[in-house]
Amino acid sequence: METEILARIQFAFTIAFHYIYPPLSIGLGLIMVIMEGMYLKTGDKQYEVLTRFWLKIFAITFGIGVATGIIMEFEFGTNWAVYSRYVGDIFGSALAAEGLFAFGLESAFLGILLFGWNRVSPKVHFISTVGVFLGSMFSAIWIVVANSWQQTPAGYHIVGEGFEARAEVTDFWAMVFNPSSLDRIIHVWQGAFLAGAFLVLSVHAYYLLKGRYVEISKKAFKIALGLATIVSLTQLISGHSSAEGVAVNQPAKLAAMEGHYDVSAPADLYLIGWVDNESQEVTGVKLPGGLSFLVHQNFEEPITGLNAFPKDERPGQVNAVFQFYHIMISIGMFLIGLTLYASLLWWRGTLFEKKWLLRIFAFSVILPQLANQVGWFAAEMGRQPWIVYGHLRTDEGFSQEVSSNQILFSLILFLVVYTMLFLLFIYSVNKKIKHGPYDEAKNPDEFLKYV
Amino acid sequence: METFLGLDYPTLWYLVVGLLFSGYAILEGFDYGAGAWHLFFRKDLSRRIAINAIGPLWDANQVWLIIGGGALFAGFPVMYATMLSAMYVPFMLFLMLLVLRSSAIKFRSAEEMPWWRMTWDIIYFTSNVLISFLLGVVLANILQGFEIAENYSYTGGVFLSFLNPYAIMIGLTTVSLFMTQGAIFLLLKTEGRLHARLTFLLKKGMIFFIVSFAATSLYTLVFLPGVTDRFKEYPISFVIPLLAFLAVANVPRLVSKKKYGNALVFSSLTMSFLLMLVALQLYPVLLPSTISPNYSVTIYNAASSQKSLGIMLTIVLIGAPLLAGYFLFLYKTFHGKVKLDDTSY
Numbered sequence: 001m002e003t004e005i006l007a008r009i010q011f012a013f014t015i016a017f018h019y020i021y022p023p024l025s026i027g028l029g030l031i032m033v034i035m036e037g038m039y040l041k042t043g044d045k046q047y048e049v050l051t052r053f054w055l056k057i058f059a060i061t062f063g064i065g066v067a068t069g070i071i072m073e074f075e076f077g078t079n080w081a082v083y084s085r086y087v088g089d090i091f092g093s094a095l096a097a098e099g100l101f102a103f104g105l106e107s108a109f110l111g112i113l114l115f116g117w118n119r120v121s122p123k124v125h126f127i128s129t130v131g132v133f134l135g136s137m138f139s140a141i142w143i144v145v146a147n148s149w150q151q152t153p154a155g156y157h158i159v160g161e162g163f164e165a166r167a168e169v170t171d172f173w174a175m176v177f178n179p180s181s182l183d184r185i186i187h188v189w190q191g192a193f194l195a196g197a198f199l200v201l202s203v204h205a206y207y208l209l210k211g212r213y214v215e216i217s218k219k220a221f222k223i224a225l226g227l228a229t230i231v232s233l234t235q236l237i238s239g240h241s242s243a244e245g246v247a248v249n250q251p252a253k254l255a256a257m258e259g260h261y262d263v264s265a266p267a268d269l270y271l272i273g274w275v276d277n278e279s280q281e282v283t284g285v286k287l288p289g290g291l292s293f294l295v296h297q298n299f300e301e302p303i304t305g306l307n308a309f310p311k312d313e314r315p316g317q318v319n320a321v322f323q324f325y326h327i328m329i330s331i332g333m334f335l336i337g338l339t340l341y342a343s344l345l346w347w348r349g350t351l352f353e354k355k356w357l358l359r360i361f362a363f364s365v366i367l368p369q370l371a372n373q374v375g376w377f378a379a380e381m382g383r384q385p386w387i388v389y390g391h392l393r394t395d396e397g398f399s400q401e402v403s404s405n406q407i408l409f410s411l412i413l414f415l416v417v418y419t420m421l422f423l424l425f426i427y428s429v430n431k432k433i434k435h436g437p438y439d440e441a442k443n444p445d446e447f448l449k450y451v
Numbered sequence: 452m453e454t455f456l457g458l459d460y461p462t463l464w465y466l467v468v469g470l471l472f473s474g475y476a477i478l479e480g481f482d483y484g485a486g487a488w489h490l491f492f493r494k495d496l497s498r499r500i501a502i503n504a505i506g507p508l509w510d511a512n513q514v515w516l517i518i519g520g521g522a523l524f525a526g527f528p529v530m531y532a533t534m535l536s537a538m539y540v541p542f543m544l545f546l547m548l549l550v551l552r553s554s555a556i557k558f559r560s561a562e563e564m565p566w567w568r569m570t571w572d573i574i575y576f577t578s579n580v581l582i583s584f585l586l587g588v589v590l591a592n593i594l595q596g597f598e599i600a601e602n603y604s605y606t607g608g609v610f611l612s613f614l615n616p617y618a619i620m621i622g623l624t625t626v627s628l629f630m631t632q633g634a635i636f637l638l639l640k641t642e643g644r645l646h647a648r649l650t651f652l653l654k655k656g657m658i659f660f661i662v663s664f665a666a667t668s669l670y671t672l673v674f675l676p677g678v679t680d681r682f683k684e685y686p687i688s689f690v691i692p693l694l695a696f697l698a699v700a701n702v703p704r705l706v707s708k709k710k711y712g713n714a715l716v717f718s719s720l721t722m723s724f725l726l727m728l729v730a731l732q733l734y735p736v737l738l739p740s741t742i743s744p745n746y747s748v749t750i751y752n753a754a755s756s757q758k759s760l761g762i763m764l765t766i767v768l769i770g771a772p773l774l775a776g777y778f779l780f781l782y783k784t785f786h787g788k789v790k791l792d793d794t795s796y
Binding site: 059067073074080081082087088093099100104109111112115116119163169172400402406409414421 | 506507508510511513514516517518520521522524525526527528529531532533534535536537539540542543546547549550551553554557558561602603604605606609610755756758759762763766767770771773774777778780781784785792794795
């Protein structure tokens with residue numbers, strides 16, 4: 001196979017695997033901050049038990065996130081050397097800031113968070129929890145800024161020609177706050193909160209169904225449900241704002257998301273569909289003019305379609321972009337419905353009476369994860385054929401001196417090691433969940449030993 | 452070109468990167484070093500204590516690699532891209548070993564089964580030794596130069612060419628240096644019989660280090676004559692090898708007096724002086740081309756723009772004191788001998 005394709009497969013695989021973990025760390029981080037904060041405020045030991053329990057799962061998640069993240073940091077250089085030289089001046093400062101401000105904060109406090117229970121006061125421990133959480137939030141900022149700059153470059157100029165060409169910063173803050181970064185950071189944070197909240201919802205729904213740890217599970221479930229309801233609703237706003245930005249800054253991507261080909265015509269909004277790139281037709285359930293309405297608040301307003309761009313300057317995998325985008329939206333809508341309904345029951349005081357609802361929650365853990373993944377797939381595949389939108393093509397960005405055999409070698413290594421890592425992750429998280437926050441059978445009041 | 456304290460920005464950033472990699476070598480030096488002794492401890496409890504000695508610290512120490520890599524990418528993107536793509540295989544192995552090492556720390560003590568622990572112990576030991584070895588190998592390859600042609604394109608071998616005799620020697624020296632550093636660190640964190648065993652092991656480690664250090668130095672002087680050019684040019688710079696030598700000699704002296712804290716300081720200084728030696732010899736080159744000096748990657752042709760370097764230097768000025776603060780707090784919290792409790796690995 002070609003070097004470029006292999007490099008792309010490797011990048012997609014390693015980043016998708018990596019992206020299972022940081023959102024969980026961010027989301028669980030916030031929930032632990034709330035739980036430990038409640039403990040400090042109320043002195044209720046049940047919150048301490050919950051914090052300690054989720055900390056164990058957080059530790060594994062965070063660890064795998066860091067380990068697979070280091071690989072990403074160096075993979076730009078190994079597999080995308082031309083791209084790295086091109087964007088280093090811009091991307092680099094974001095990465096340096098991330099390392100110093102975000103990773104320094106989170107990793108130093110992580111030691112205290114995980115091993116400091118018996119060494120520091122509860123207040124200092126809480127500060128460490130907050131430190132790790134903030135660190136993970138910061139790291140999301142810088143990495144999304146860098147990616148957003150690739151989508152919507154700003155605050156730069158191109159220096160040099162041919163091989164020597166590269167982007168250089170002219171305005172740091174314009175680079176940081178490029179047209180898409182704010183919307184996308186918020187959207188990514190929200191996706192992360194949902195990933196964490198739904199893991200907590202799932203595990204405690206499982207306990208409630210089994211009749212285990214009932215009291216603390218109700219507390220945890222309510223914390224996570226409150227968070228999930230607010231976030232899934234507000235994510236609509238950031239999502240909409242993000243799409244409006246795409247309409248202005250990356251029209252080819254927007255057109256691909258809805259399979260809209262006509263150069264200039266009102267565009268439809270599909271609930272579900274299938275794009276045939278050859279015949280340029282979409283089969284599915286649609287709201288005519290819906291996309292026009294979303295972007296321009298007018299069903300008749302034309303939207304630039306894919307055919308307005310030369311064939312080699314628009315995404316090739318239109319159907320894939322369409323599907324990934326629509327899966328994300330459908331999941332988002334489902335989560336809104338689910339959390340709103342559950343919140344209604346909570347308000348009525350009958351939340352924990354409906355077994356079927358708890359069962360849905362127990363399985364829903366997979367949904368935000370899936371939405372996070374396909375959302376990124378849509379964003380990244382929709383940017384193609386550009387690696388830096390409008391400036392550098394993906395097929396120019398990879399390392400010219402690296403052979404396909406080398407990449408094949410590392411790809412196989414990644415497959416083996418990551419498969420093992422994933423199995424270990426599932427095994428150990430499952431074991432911790434099965435074991436529970438404390439050994440209920442032996443000693444139902446075990447958590448009181450902390451009193 | 453803009454300057455600060457009389458130094459131009461690329462030179463300043465060269466110092467920043469050098470400082471970060473020294474910090475990485477010193478801190479992860481004792482982490483990797485401690486792990487490279489792992490199978491020399493016989494009892495399961497000893498192995499657990501050794502892992503928990505670095506338990507709360509290793510993740511933070513590893514941040515120096517992450518920041519160092521980021522700093523290299525940020526300040527010298529051409530160096531970052533050229534070095535990593537030219538040394539594809541060793542870096543991929545290095546990264547994979549880092550993942551295995553982290554997994555071993557996390558999962559080793561999670562189960563009781565002997566086969567489980569033995570498997571992870573072997574993975575942990577091997578990954579620590581090989582990571583240290585590969586770091587030396589990369590350093591040696593940089594010193595010897597790469598086959599870089601026009602447009603920073605690497606034209607050398609792709610699979611095993613990085614494993615030349617000099618690289619193997621520096622690799623072994625790095626392993627021995629880290630093992631010395633690791634044993635001294637563990638002596639500070641342990642008590643009783645494990646402590647006694649470590650005093651015995653440390654002696655072996657120091658012999659290993661001094662032998663490989665002497666052999667490598669000799670090899671360098673005989674086979675890489677160019678390596679001493681800079682020092683002939685500026686005789687004053689001979690003070691650095693002299694300091695390195697004194698630091699090396701001071702370590703066994705302090706160890707025999709059981710002043711392990713000071714010994715750790717001096718073995719850390721050894722690493723810094725040796726890296727300074729390399730940095731001074733190379734400056735302003737980052738990656739010598741063996742084809743033509745015109746194709747070498749230097750701090751000037753590899754650097755980001757003045758504007759960008761200025762921003763990053765500002766980031767460092769703000770971030771470095773914060774980072775120092777976190778580290779002081781962390782190390783203060785976990786000062787003293789290892790005590791296993793319910794939060795330990």
